[in-house]
Amino acid sequence: MSDVNARPGQARRDRAKATRCKIIDTAYRLFCENGYPSTTMDAIAAAADVAVQTVYYVFRTKAALLREVIESAAAGEYDPPPVGQRSWMKQALASPDGHRALALTIEHGVDIYARVAPLTATIHTAAASDPDIDVFWQGVTQSRRAGMNQLIAGLAGHGHLRPGLDPQRATDIMVVLCSHETFLGLTGDAGWSVPEYKAWLYETLSHQLLKAKERDAQVTEDLSYHGLLQIP
Structure with a gap:
């Protein structure tokens, strides 16, 4: 694959990773401030300025998102x-x-x-x-x-x-x-x-x-x- 073709693919992956990290950071803040029941996927999407469908697509469930939030917070990095x-x-x-x-x-x-x-x-x-x-x-x-x-x-x-x-x-x-x-x-x-x-x-x-x-x-x-x- 040429560099010309590879760059758009890498750019898409970078954008997807940035979106995922933004959702995790936003969810961490809202979970800390509002607790588990009150922090809905809709609220996370709105605060992260992404579509709620994106949040569900990336994390599937609120429980799965909380697990990733905990793991990232514990390690101090994403995908630890x-x-x-x-x-x-x-x-x-x-x-x-x-x-x-x-x-x-x-x-x-x-x-x-x-x-x-x-x-x-x-x-x-x-x-x-x-x-x-x-x-x-x-x-x-x-x-x-x-x-x-x-x-x-x-x-x-x-x-x-x-x-x-x-x-x-x-x-x-x-x-x-x-x-x-x-x-x-x-x-x-x-x-x-x-x-x-x-x-x-x-x-x-x-x-x-x-x-x-x-x-x-x-x-x-x-x-x-x-x-x-x-x-x-």
């Missing part, structure tokens, strides 16, 4: 790869340094919670009324635990876990402390800043999970590990 395939998670899983593995996971994992936090009420309402969203969110929860279990397995494999700590128990601790619920409780109800939560989570998990001889000498210094987890 699974968490396990993102560069920071690959680095955390491959790192022989337990402190760096924790720092990377907390720095980027907490950013996911921060981006999804405004959607929390919408997600809970949608999950209670829409089986598709309920199944999707259960899958998110299961995937989060599986990822943390994989990280804990890496820490155990490198001999970083504190003596007597079963990897399953270590996973339980991390799942509860590094969660949407704990993030919202401390940054929302208690008024902590996101950097404060990151620093507390890093220090707490270091003490809960890592060997004393490794954690005590480094945890204070590592609160600013590679510029991460630094309270202003």
Whole structure:
């Protein structure tokens, strides 16, 4: 195919992608502001300045659109790869340094919670009324635990876990402390800043999970590990 013929096709794909991204951004704003029941496909179309038929053509259902909104918000990008395939998670899983593995996971994992936090009420309402969203969110929860279990397995494999700590128990601790619920409780109800939560989570998990001889000498210094987890 010549460049002349290829360019119009690419231009159409670029326009379609731009329209899709605009719908996702608009839906994110409306879901956050108005909740799930009140945010109709018609309202999203009107706010995005596209035909409602376009919204249905691209996303089919409101549940499917909300799923894409959540995934894009969580990743901070459109069409994101699974968490396990993102560069920071690959680095955390491959790192022989337990402190760096924790720092990377907390720095980027907490950013996911921060981006999804405004959607929390919408997600809970949608999950209670829409089986598709309920199944999707259960899958998110299961995937989060599986990822943390994989990280804990890496820490155990490198001999970083504190003596007597079963990897399953270590996973339980991390799942509860590094969660949407704990993030919202401390940054929302208690008024902590996101950097404060990151620093507390890093220090707490270091003490809960890592060997004393490794954690005590480094945890204070590592609160600013590679510029991460630094309270202003």
